[in-house]
Amino acid sequence: MENSVPKQRPARVDIHNSSTPVLCLSCEARHKGICSILSPSQLIELSKHTTKFSYDADTEIVAAGMPISSHANIMRGVVKLSKLLADGRLQIVGLQFAPDFLGRPFAKETLLTAEAATDVKVCSFSARVLDRMIEETPQLEHRLHEQALRELDEARDWLLTLGRKTASEKLASFFYLIATHSDPENAPSGPSAIFEIPLKRVDIADFLGLTAETVSRQIAKLRFTGLVTFHNNNRSFQVPDLQRLKAACA
Amino acid sequence: MENSVPKQRPARVDIHNSSTPVLCLSCEARHKGICSILSPSQLIELSKHTTKFSYDADTEIVAAGMPISSHANIMRGVVKLSKLLADGRLQIVGLQFAPDFLGRPFAKETLLTAEAATDVKVCSFSARVLDRMIEETPQLEHRLHEQALRELDEARDWLLTLGRKTASEKLASFFYLIATHSDPENAPSGPSAIFEIPLKRVDIADFLGLTAETVSRQIAKLRFTGLVTFHNNNRSFQVPDLQRLKAACA
DNA sequence: CGTCCTATTGAAATTCTTCAACACTCGTGG
DNA sequence: CCACGAGTGTTGAAGAATTTCAATAGGACG
Numbered sequence A, B: 001m002e003n004s005v006p007k008q009r010p011a012r013v014d015i016h017n018s019s020t021p022v023l024c025l026s027c028e029a030r031h032k033g034i035c036s037i038l039s040p041s042q043l044i045e046l047s048k049h050t051t052k053f054s055y056d057a058d059t060e061i062v063a064a065g066m067p068i069s070s071h072a073n074i075m076r077g078v079v080k081l082s083k084l085l086a087d088g089r090l091q092i093v094g095l096q097f098a099p100d101f102l103g104r105p106f107a108k109e110t111l112l113t114a115e116a117a118t119d120v121k122v123c124s125f126s127a128r129v130l131d132r133m134i135e136e137t138p139q140l141e142h143r144l145h146e147q148a149l150r151e152l153d154e155a156r157d158w159l160l161t162l163g164r165k166t167a168s169e170k171l172a173s174f175f176y177l178i179a180t181h182s183d184p185e186n187a188p189s190g191p192s193a194i195f196e197i198p199l200k201r202v203d204i205a206d207f208l209g210l211t212a213e214t215v216s217r218q219i220a221k222l223r224f225t226g227l228v229t230f231h232n233n234n235r236s237f238q239v240p241d242l243q244r245l246k247a248a249c250a
Numbered sequence C: 001c002g003t004c005c006t007a008t009t010g011a012a013a014t015t016c017t018t019c020a021a022c023a024c025t026c027g028t029g030g
Numbered sequence D: 001c002c003a004c005g006a007g008t009g010t011t012g013a014a015g016a017a018t019t020t021c022a023a024t025a026g027g028a029c030g
Helices: A042-045 A128-137 A136-162 A167-181 A201-208 A212-225 A240-246 B042-046 B127-136 B136-166 B168-183 B201-206 B214-223 B242-247
Strands: A051-055 A058-064 A068-074 A079-083 A089-095 A113-116 A122-128 A195-196 A229-231 A235-239 B052-057 B058-060 B070-076 B078-084 B090-096 B115-116 B121-125 B194-196 B228-232 B237-240
Touching: A042 A058, A042 A128, A042 B168, A068 A128, A079 B136, A089 A136, A089 A167, A089 B136, A113 B121, A122 A128, A128 A136, A136 A167, A136 B078, A136 B090, A136 B136, A167 A201, A167 A212, A167 A240, A201 A212, A212 A229, A229 B136, A240 B058, B042 B127, B070 B242, B078 B201, B090 B168, B090 B201, B121 B127, B127 B136, B136 B168, B168 B201, B201 B214, B214 B228
Parallel strands: none
Antiparallel strands: A051 A122, A058 A113, A068 A122, A079 A089, A079 A113, A195 A235, A229 A235, B052 B121, B058 B115, B070 B121, B078 B090, B078 B115, B194 B237, B228 B237
């Protein structure tokens, strides 16, 4: 994949992008993520301080309680944010998709554990670099602020889901979330879009405040009612009618 | 109350504060809220555009789905933020205490309903004024950003509570939250501090994803174990040992 | 082909909810 | 001053949803 990037200097077709770093060219964060507000020269400056990391599914990216020295943009994959109770009970408190910003600005240490749900690739940079760029570019803080507010809206939506919905409504909400937040495996959108399920049954349970067994039973029910159809050994799914699924979320 | 403010010009004891608006002098928002980063002259400018409102307990401050034209600082009292499902099920997704900022910057309409839990007094200003001040003072956006991140942290804590804790752990978490987030009725802090319970049983239930009956039973259990002691017809409480209560939160 | 890991299914147990009755507090008006 | 009524909180017993425990199934991979 990486090797398919041409070695020679890119043709200067678009004079505005002619100077953006090669590695940023295909990165979603540059289009929709926090990098989208940076100028080409700022991108070059930032790219001098970034490192790409890859994580296999189910490996830890950041452990709860550790000091924060760096942040990252998610380039590919899905990241689970979770909290752990002393006796081992676990709750996933958020999913993050490319090109989300991954990190907690202005904090000394993480309260959350971040794990790769799927294979994940991130573009990491030190907290110091981010702080410096924020000082130079107030728009960058605005961008981070907006993501924080969006995440807050989503967390509150999920509070409603966890606190007041039934198991079957929770499952419908989960598939609705995936269908509306992640990119389909195949090109087309609409009813024919096929989405990968980024989580195992246990993870879905930990996200919905249920047990893996209940998740399994409720998925069987969704399959039976035809609200969601499953493919590829139940690893991906299709939503024939998104409005009907939304209604099933209550 | 308001009349106790002296009519004559305040004595110029503190030259730095000599020009801050009278109404801001005793306001918590100026000390710990977003106004704390504003200069005296900015406070004067802002105060020209603010209006104080009072709300009785259990009255609506902002209805979900309405366009946002103004924001506010909470001067006194507790505000519940809630979400409603089509069939009437309700979830309280956050409590806000003085001197929190109340509002959703940069949004066209609210996703939440805000209701006065206790008697509430706010200092309100138009969204336009806030937008203008943000442009002039990047520090103000930083302040709002930090509150958003703090609320996000709290929402995620509560996701763990709703998703993974038992009814009795949820109740312990509730009293722990109040004891750590609201000011005691009496002066002293520590084990002798007496806190008002700002919510009715039904509200506590809606905050914890339980029913009022379960809340009532679990409160009885807390009283029995001595983790929390109740006064004044169960409208206020004391925490003899905060660490023990925290442990009961799991 | 066997092993490991994940998912599914069944039956019993548990927690929490639901429904119903009752108690308490507080303000109002007789 | 007491009675009444509305609103709020408590308690009990039955019911339902979800969990727990246990067994089985299905795939992926060496």
